[in-house]
Amino acid sequence: MAPHTKAPEYEFGGPFGATIIVFGLPVLLYFFNFGxxxxxxxxxxxxxxxxxxxxxxxxxxxxxxxxxxxxxGSWEVTGVVLAYYALxxxxxxxxxxxxxxxxxxxxxxxxxxxxxNAFSASVFQLAICAVGTYLQGADFFVWTYITDNYxxxxxxxxxxxxxxxxxxxxHSFSVSTQYPNxxxxxxxxxxxxxxxxxxxxxxRELNPRVVLPFFGEVDIxxxxxxxxxxxxxxxxxxxxxxxxxRSYGFVSDSIVFTALVQAFYVLDGQYHESGVLYxxxxxxxxxxFMLTFGDIVWVPFLYSTQCRYLAVFPLQLGWAGLxxxxxxxxxxxxxxxxANTQKHVFRxxxxxxSVKGLSYIQTKRGTKLLTAGWWGLSRHINYFGxxxxxxxxxxxxxxxxxxxxxxGSVAATSYAFKMxxxxxVVQSEAKGWGIFFTYFxxxxxxxxxxxxxxxxxxxxxxxxxxxxxxxxxxxRWRILPWIY
Numbered sequence: 001m002a003p004h005t006k007a008p009e010y011e012f013g014g015p016f017g018a019t020i021i022v023f024g025l026p027v028l029l030y031f032f033n034f035g036x037x038x039x040x041x042x043x044x045x046x047x048x049x050x051x052x053x054x055x056x057x058x059x060x061x062x063x064x065x066x067x068x069x070x071x072x073g074s075w076e077v078t079g080v081v082l083a084y085y086a087l088x089x090x091x092x093x094x095x096x097x098x099x100x101x102x103x104x105x106x107x108x109x110x111x112x113x114x115x116x117n118a119f120s121a122s123v124f125q126l127a128i129c130a131v132g133t134y135l136q137g138a139d140f141f142v143w144t145y146i147t148d149n150y151x152x153x154x155x156x157x158x159x160x161x162x163x164x165x166x167x168x169x170x171h172s173f174s175v176s177t178q179y180p181n182x183x184x185x186x187x188x189x190x191x192x193x194x195x196x197x198x199x200x201x202x203x204r205e206l207n208p209r210v211v212l213p214f215f216g217e218v219d220i221x222x223x224x225x226x227x228x229x230x231x232x233x234x235x236x237x238x239x240x241x242x243x244x245x246r247s248y249g250f251v252s253d254s255i256v257f258t259a260l261v262q263a264f265y266v267l268d269g270q271y272h273e274s275g276v277l278y279x280x281x282x283x284x285x286x287x288x289f290m291l292t293f294g295d296i297v298w299v300p301f302l303y304s305t306q307c308r309y310l311a312v313f314p315l316q317l318g319w320a321g322l323x324x325x326x327x328x329x330x331x332x333x334x335x336x337x338x339a340n341t342q343k344h345v346f347r348x349x350x351x352x353x354s355v356k357g358l359s360y361i362q363t364k365r366g367t368k369l370l371t372a373g374w375w376g377l378s379r380h381i382n383y384f385g386x387x388x389x390x391x392x393x394x395x396x397x398x399x400x401x402x403x404x405x406x407x408g409s410v411a412a413t414s415y416a417f418k419m420x421x422x423x424x425v426v427q428s429e430a431k432g433w434g435i436f437f438t439y440f441x442x443x444x445x446x447x448x449x450x451x452x453x454x455x456x457x458x459x460x461x462x463x464x465x466x467x468x469x470x471x472x473x474x475x476r477w478r479i480l481p482w483i484y
Contacts, residue, residue, distance in 0.1 A: 008193035011202070011455065012290075018201035022289050026158050029301055030072070033151055034062035036305075036437040038312045041403040043433055073159070077152035080145070081160065088228045091121035093215045102277040105206070107179040107186045112207060114219060114277060118226040119270040125231055129238065138242040146239035147311075157232075157297045164296075165200060165289040168220060172204035172286075185209075188286030203286025221287040224295040226273055230266045232296075236304035237262055240311035247419045252314035253322055254396035258306050261329055261392055280452065284459070302441060306393055309438050313402045313425055314417055325392040332389025339374035339382040346370050361474070363467040371474045378477040379457070383449040387442075394442045400434030402427050453478050 012018060036042035040061035046053050058064075097117035104111050132140040146153065175185045191204040208220050237259040245251050269276075276282055281291060317325065346355045346368070358372040374381050407422025416426040457478070461468045478484055 008195065008198075009190070010193065010198060011190065015195050015198045018198045022197065022201055025293060025298065029154060029158075029297065030151075032302070032305060032437055032440075033154065034064065036309065036434060037061075037063060039063045039404065041430055042309060042312070042401060042437060043430065045403060045430075048429060048433060072151055073155040074149065074152040077149045078156040078159070081153060081156040084232075085160070085228055087125070088121065088231070089212075089215055089218070089223075091124060092117065092218070092223065092227065095120050095124070098274070100274045100277065103283050105184060105186055106189070108184055110184065112184060112219070114222055114274075116222075116226075116273040118230070118273050119267060121227065122231045122234070122267060122270055126234065129235070133242070138245040140242065142235070143239040143242035146236060147243045150308075154297070154301050157301070158293075161289070161293040161297050164220070164224075165292045168208045168287050168292070169200050169204060171208055171210075175205055188284070190284070191286035191288065199288070201289045203288025203291060206286050207282070208287050221282065221291065222276065224287075224292060225276055225281060226270055229296040229299045230270060232300040233303050234259075234263050234266055236300055237307040240304065240307040244311040244314055247311070247421075248314055248417065249420055250314070252310060252316050254315045254317050255307055255310040257317065257322060257325060258310060258393060258396050262303065262307075265390070280456065302444075303393070305441065306397055306438050309397055309400060309434065312404070313397075313400075313427075315396065315398055317396060321396075325395045328395065329389050329392040332385050332387070332391065335374075335385030336382050336389055337385075339385060342374050343370060343382075361467055361471055363464050365464060365467075369464070369467065369471045371471065376475060377481045378479055379472070379475050380449075380453045380479045381481070383453060383479045387446055387449055390445055391442055394439045397434070397438035399427075399432045400438040401430035401432055402434065403430050449479065450484070 010017075012021065035044055035047060037044065044058070044061040046058045046061055092115070095117045097115040100114050100116055101111040102114055129140070129142055132142060172187065172191075175187055176183070177187070179186065185208075186206050187204055188202070188206040191199050191202045193199055209217055210220060211217050241251055241255055241259050244255055285291060342355060345352050346358065346360075350356065350368075355373070358370060359376070360371055361369040363369060370376075378384070402425050405424040405426060407424075416424045418424050457472075464471070
């Protein structure tokens with residue numbers, strides 16, 4: 001009789017879901033680019049009138065060239081993207097860095113060392129762009145190159161994500177399963193189902209590293225997580241701010257606010273880079289297509305959608321609008337920071353007056369589960385704060401949607417913006433339909449955080465057993481008190 005083997009535990013819809021994600025996400029990002037553009041509208045008019053939808057009209061509205069899919073990419077642009085990655089790697093090596101121990105590895109029981117200097121590397125790159133903008137204004141070649149080659153930049157990063165995912169998948173088969181081993185390499189618990197597409201997506205090796213000439217040892221996962229994609233997100237935003245100025249001769253308060261809060265979000269995360277070492281992405285998930293594509297494609301190109309939209313439709317919020325969205329951002333940031341700080345102080349300095357009297361559960365494993373303060377409200381109140389502070393990324397787009405009329409057209413509404421080239425941007429029947437593009441991030445991020453909470457809950461249930469059941473009885477709510 002064959003020995004009993006445990007059935008693999010799948011997430012994200014198993015192999016079928018992984019297949020849809022691996023091949024579907026790039027298509028979705030291309031649709032976002034073509035379906036909401038600066039040629040015809042957001043969404044393009046044909047999508048609002050499906051009865052008269054035909055490929056020729058749709059292709060002209062989506063600026064789809066006759067070269068077909070071959071026009072999606074460019075060898076030159078791919079080379080530029082690779083040069084950008086090389087610059088990021090050089091800055092990783094030559095800039096002073098903080099050497100930090102991560103959490104203990106599951107199998108080895110020892111931590112890996114990490115070299116962290118993403119914040120200073122981003123500041124350096126942004127300083128160069130600031131000088132260039134001072135000298136050349138909105139026509140600084142970095143800004144024009146990004147907006148003129150946006151689709152090709154997207155394609156280059158997609159190809160790099162696939163190539164890197166293939167590399168780490170193949171490289172993972174050289175991991176020794178004899179623990180401990182001198183290289184401190186180990187496989188992720190969720191990435192060894194022996195289903196090729198699922199393991200490729202979820203990631204087999206926990207912390208793949210490579211040793212490169214001059215650069216030394218590089219932890220691929222944390223490098224992707226904190227560097228090229230996050231910094232690229234800011235650069236894309238700034239390029240769209242410059243594009244708005246070139247199109248209208250001014251910049252709107254909505255795009256300035258959005259670019260600023262997103263830059264703060266990125267730079268703050270990079271400044272506190274060591275915090276990523278305690279996140280599920282690093283401690284639990286392997287490096288596969290999920291994280292690779294997410295880090296260097298999904299984050300910069302999806303998250304910059306709002307600035308790309310506002311570059312064409314320069315909505316003005318006014319002081320009342322700015323105060324409202326700023327308040328939402330500030331409240332979310334406060335909840336996120338206060339909750340995480342309280343947990344950190346409770347773990348590291350339990351005798352601090354701010355946490356000394358808080359109730360907790362003493363688990364059989366020896367650790368304590370906080371059941372008061374922020375963590376008495378919900379089991380992941382910090383997720384709610386994170387979602388709330390990210391909501392103002394989309395709110396400045398309002399009831400999104402616009403049409404672009406040729407120069408000389410008579411706008412159907414007085415509420416229109418006229419570009420310097422004579423074209424007019426109006427909302428008309430498109431009003432509200434553009435929220436699929438500009439608010440997709442808010443919906444996606446909510447689903448992501450709820451799914452992450454479910455994964456964390458399942459892992460904690462296995463880890464703490466009856467103690468976790470008691471914790472869930474005391475702290476009933478998952479993320480948002482009295483609602484979820």
